[in-house]
Amino acid sequence: MPDPLPLARMRALRLVAVPWAEEELALLQETATTAGRRLIDVAGDHGARALMLGWPADVDPMAVLGADGEDLPGATPTTCLVLAACIGCCWPDPDAPLLPGKPVPENQVLDALASFTRPGRPVSESLRTRQAHWKSAIRRLRACGFLVPEEEDSLIRLGPALAGWGDADVRHLRDRHADLPRLVGEPA
Amino acid sequence: MTAGLDALPQQRQADVLAALCALETESRPLPAASYRALAEPALREVVREMLATAGRVLVETGTGYTSGYDDGIADRLAEEGIGVLPPDDRAILTLVLLFSVAIPRAEGKLAPEAPWTLGHPVPRQRLNGTKVPKGVVKAGLQRLQDAGITRNIGDSVRPGPQFDRLTPAMSTTIFEELLLLADPRGPLADAIRRRRASSTLASAESPVPAEEHHGH
Numbered sequence: 445m446p447d448p449l450p451l452a453r454m455r456a457l458r459l460v461a462v463p464w465a466e467e468e469l470a471l472l473q474e475t476a477t478t479a480g481r482r483l484i485d486v487a488g489d490h491g492a493r494a495l496m497l498g499w500p501a502d503v504d505p506m507a508v509l510g511a512d513g514e515d516l517p518g519a520t521p522t523t524c525l526v527l528a529a530c531i532g533c534c535w536p537d538p539d540a541p542l543l544p545g546k547p548v549p550e551n552q553v554l555d556a557l558a559s560f561t562r563p564g565r566p567v568s569e570s571l572r573t574r575q576a577h578w579k580s581a582i583r584r585l586r587a588c589g590f591l592v593p594e595e596e597d598s599l600i601r602l603g604p605a606l607a608g609w610g611d612a613d614v615r616h617l618r619d620r621h622a623d624l625p626r627l628v629g630e631p632a
Numbered sequence: 633m634t635a636g637l638d639a640l641p642q643q644r645q646a647d648v649l650a651a652l653c654a655l656e657t658e659s660r661p662l663p664a665a666s667y668r669a670l671a672e673p674a675l676r677e678v679v680r681e682m683l684a685t686a687g688r689v690l691v692e693t694g695t696g697y698t699s700g701y702d703d704g705i706a707d708r709l710a711e712e713g714i715g716v717l718p719p720d721d722r723a724i725l726t727l728v729l730l731f732s733v734a735i736p737r738a739e740g741k742l743a744p745e746a747p748w749t750l751g752h753p754v755p756r757q758r759l760n761g762t763k764v765p766k767g768v769v770k771a772g773l774q775r776l777q778d779a780g781i782t783r784n785i786g787d788s789v790r791p792g793p794q795f796d797r798l799t800p801a802m803s804t805t806i807f808e809e810l811l812l813l814a815d816p817r818g819p820l821a822d823a824i825r826r827r828r829a830s831s832t833l834a835s836a837e838s839p840v841p842a843e844e845h846h847g848h
Binding site for chain 1: 634646648649650651652653654656657658682683684685686687688701705708709712714715774775778779
């Protein structure tokens with residue numbers, strides 16, 4: 445059996461550098477296939493490339509869990525909405541690949557959410573309260589890999605977990621790109 | 633794919649891959665009845681084999697199955713500093729485990745076989761009354777919650793779903809560490825130290841790797 449450590453390392457770190465040696469990369473790919481996984485090449489916004497573990501195209505995690513996302517812990521409506529806003533703001537051109545996208549300031553995402561959500565909320569749910577919920581969701585999305593962990597510049601960057609989405613998922617997003625929350629005036 | 637998977641008809645291969653994906657993705661244990669590849673021993677063995685290729689093992693819990701790191705692989709990752717919690721988070725997690733599981737178990741208020749995730753909820757206020765500064769507790773609890781290591785129940789906290797992924801050996805080690813911490817001079821702590829010393833000695837004296845030794 446091939447050494448299982450490299451795949452275990454990939455699961456724990458989420459992203460690993462692409463091996464320089466072709467034989468090493470081939471072995472990694474073979475081990476991933478044996479384990480029922482596939483390697484996904486992830487583009488970073490600094491031009492760096494990395495690998496993460498994904499599932500073969502015919503294995504859909506949502507389908508195998510028998511869930512539409514609502515049962516998944518952490519995938520609350522707020523978290524989904526915030527992810528939609530992050531994608532809307534960081535992916536201005538639907539003809540471009542989803543990743544790496546464009547880094548944007550956190551305020552741009554928060555403003556997009558404020559203009560997207562319905563006005564006239566009760567006083568008890570002030571903008572400040574909603575922003576606190578949105579910021580918590582951003583933190584959760586960073587922890588889950590849907591956004592890149594916070595860097596010094598505090599910009600929002602789309603994360604490697606999105607690279608695991610299938611072509612059909614991205615096609616749906618592309619079709620409804622104009623509906624994603626973003627600031628008025630930003631390209632749709 | 634593994635030889636075991638290749639030997640299966642296409643539909644059974646799909647069953648195995650579905651169970652594998654669910655085990656590795658779902659944060660809670662899966663009921664065996666929901667996945668054919670977990671319910672049928674022969675298919676479950678193929679799942680086990682595929683998990684092993686990625687350094688993972690099938691973990692049986694009271695409510696079903698989940699997956700976790702193989703103990704040897706977990707040790708090797710820790711040696712590389714991968715998955716090791718920063719000291720602040722470790723201190724806070726230790727407090728949560730002491731108040732949620734170790735003390736209730738010692739007082740007979742929590743069954744020894746109860747899973748970590750059913751530990752008693754610890755009010756955040758209780759953690760703020762310790763020597764760890766409040767701000768450190770707050771930030772650490774947030775990180776632990778985000779990682780699924782703890783779980784918030786209202787204003788209280790208890791061990792989170794990641795504890796379901798511990799192997800029995802890893803689970804025992806953590807509980808023993810809590811005993812050593814809580815009562816270092818007690819008879820249980822002495823027994824743990826003696827047992828660990830003798831097993832270290834035995835493995836140092838044995839030239840045969842443990843797995844081969846078991847095979848004889």
